[in-house]
Structures are given as structure tokens and as C-alpha cells.
Amino acid sequence: MTALLTLNNISKKFFTEEIETKAISGINLIINKGEYISLSGQSGCGKSTLLSLLGLLDSPTSGEYHLNGTDVSLMTRDQRAKIRSEQIGFIFQSFNLISDLTVFENVMLPLTYQTGIDKKVIEEKVSSVLEKVEMLHRKNHFPSQLSGGQQQRVAVARALVNDPTIILADEPTGNLDSKNAEAVLALLDKLHQEGATICMVTHDPASAKRADRCLEMFDGRLISDQQNIRVNKPIELVAS
Numbered sequence: 120m121t122a123l124l125t126l127n128n129i130s131k132k133f134f135t136e137e138i139e140t141k142a143i144s145g146i147n148l149i150i151n152k153g154e155y156i157s158l159s160g161q162s163g164c165g166k167s168t169l170l171s172l173l174g175l176l177d178s179p180t181s182g183e184y185h186l187n188g189t190d191v192s193l194m195t196r197d198q199r200a201k202i203r204s205e206q207i208g209f210i211f212q213s214f215n216l217i218s219d220l221t222v223f224e225n226v227m228l229p230l231t232y233q234t235g236i237d238k239k240v241i242e243e244k245v246s247s248v249l250e251k252v253e254m255l256h257r258k259n260h261f262p263s264q265l266s267g268g269q270q271q272r273v274a275v276a277r278a279l280v281n282d283p284t285i286i287l288a289d290e291p292t293g294n295l296d297s298k299n300a301e302a303v304l305a306l307l308d309k310l311h312q313e314g315a316t317i318c319m320v321t322h323d324p325a326s327a328k329r330a331d332r333c334l335e336m337f338d339g340r341l342i343s344d345q346q347n348i349r350v351n352k353p354i355e356l357v358a359s
Contacts, residue, residue, distance in 0.1 A: 120151035122185075123285060123316055124173065129182035131168055142168040143339040146182070150285070155311040156318040157327035160336035166320045167289065169336070173318060174207050174287045175199040187284050204232040208278030212290035214270045216262040216277075222249070223258040226277045233281070248276040252306060268299025275306055286310070288319040292326060304329055 129146040132139055143165040150156055158166050171177045172184065175191060178199070184192045191202060208229075209215075216225045226245045230236055249255040252272040262270055271291060278286055288307065292300035304326060311317055311331075319330065327333050328347055335343035 122149050123152045123187060124150040125185040127183040129172065129179045129184060131172060132180045141339055146341055148341065150318060152316055153314055154316055154332060155330040156332050156334060157330035158318060158320045158334045159322065159327045164336040165339040166336055170287055170289055170320050174209060175203050204229060205281065206284040208281065208283035208286040210274050210278045210286065210288040210291045212293040214274045216270055216273060218262055221259050221261055222254060222273050225273060226280050229277060229281045244280055248279045252276045267295050268302055271295060271303050285316045285318060288317065290320055
């Protein structure tokens with residue numbers, strides 16, 4: 120397997136006044152292309168901090184991070200932003216859609232940070248990912264006109280539109296009822312079967328077990344890394 124992401128002894132400290140807090144400490148991790156990873160642990164264990172580092176929303180205090188063969192550990196904020204826009208897709212618990220933009224405009228947003236893309240190509244890419252998540256028929260609607268499950272599908276489409284190297288999902292079903300949660304998880308299953316690399320933070324043991332590999336954190340450290348034998352099931356999206 121080909122290593123996509125490599126962390127070597129990564130640590131992150133936060134400083135407030137005279138207090139030093141170690142959020143994560145001594146993380147060593149390799150994620151290979153095409154893997155589906157779940158990351159779980161108690162609240163405050165460092166999951167969100169680790170995901171922020173993986174997504175280049177923050178930089179480590181120490182250690183090395185290589186993404187797709189590039190050392191991104193000490194990049195500037197602008198350099199990290201460029202890599203994010205080109206290689207990383209985010210799915211958030213709270214959807215993070217912009218209320219005064221249509222579904223189409225929300226999904227198009229990541230592409231506006233890239234230069235040299237023809238308008239027709241952008242429209243085709245947006246339409247393609249909306250069709251993939253079965254939301255093309257809602258492209259002119261606003262987020263307030265959608266259910267929670269529909270909003271999260273739009274968020275998934277937005278994460279896919281830049282053909283990301285890796286998809287980072289932070290509690291993607293946390294604000295959904297069981298029916299819509301299952302629909303979103305089924306969609307992630309389908310994306311993984313099509314070759315996507317996914318890292319998902321979740322509190323739900325059942326959701327975690329859908330991944331190929333289950334990581335667990337405690338007090339800022341990785342304490343478990345286990346392969347999960349999944350039983351392949353037909354993928355069936357649940358309409359909402």
C-alpha cells in the first residue's frame with residue numbers, strides 16, 4: 120500500500136497566559152491511499168486537534184507531517200491554505216453551509232480559491248458531485264430549505280468537488296437522526312468503495328466499525344490501532 124499521510128512524533132501544545140496544555144503528544148501514524156479510518160475517544164482526548172492538524176487548519180508544535188510526499192509541518196498559513204484547497208475535503212458536524220448561497224454556490228465555493236479553472240468545467244464538476252449525492256434536483260435551493268440530512272449531503276458534495284486527496288469528516292452524523300445518519304454513512308461507504316481515502320472522527324461505536332481501521336485516542340495519545348473486518352453490504356441511500 121502507498122502511504123498518503125505520515126505523522127512522525129507529532130505533538131501540539133496550547134499556551135494561555137502562563138498555562139501550557141498538551142493537546143496531543145507523540146503521535147505516530149501512517150494512513151495509506153484508499154483507507155477508511157475512524158478516530159474515536161472521549162471528549163477532550165485530542166481527536167479534533169489531530170483532525171485540525173491533518174487538515175492543515177493548524178500546525179504542530181513539534182514533529183513532522185508528510186502529506187502526499189510533501190513535508191507540510193512548517194508551512195506558512197498561506198501555504199497550508201493552498202494545500203487545503205487542492206487536496207483536502209472537509210465534512211463538519213454542523214454542515215457549515217453559507218445560508219445566503221444556493222446549494223450550487225455552496226458546493227462551488229472551494230473551486231473559487233483555485234485559479235485557471237474554466238467556468239464551464241466548474242459547473243460540470245459541481246453538477247457531477249451533486250448528482251453523486253443525489254442533490255442535483257435541489258441545486259437552486261438555500262440551506263434553510265433543506266432537511267439536516269440533505270444539508271449534510273450537500274456538505275459531502277462540497278468536500279468532493281476539488282477531487283481531494285483525503286476526506287476528513289468530523290462527527291458527520293452528530294446532528295442527524297438515525298435515518299439520515301445511516302444515509303450519510305452509506306454515502307461514505309460508497310465513496311470509499313470508489314477509492315476515496317477517509318478519516319472520520321466519531322463518538323459512535325457502530326459508525327466507527329464501518330471503517331477498515333479503527334483508531335482510539337486517550338489523553339492526547341493514540342492507544343489503539345486495529346484493523347476491522349467489514350462485511351460488504353449493498354449500498355442503499357435513504358432518501359430524506
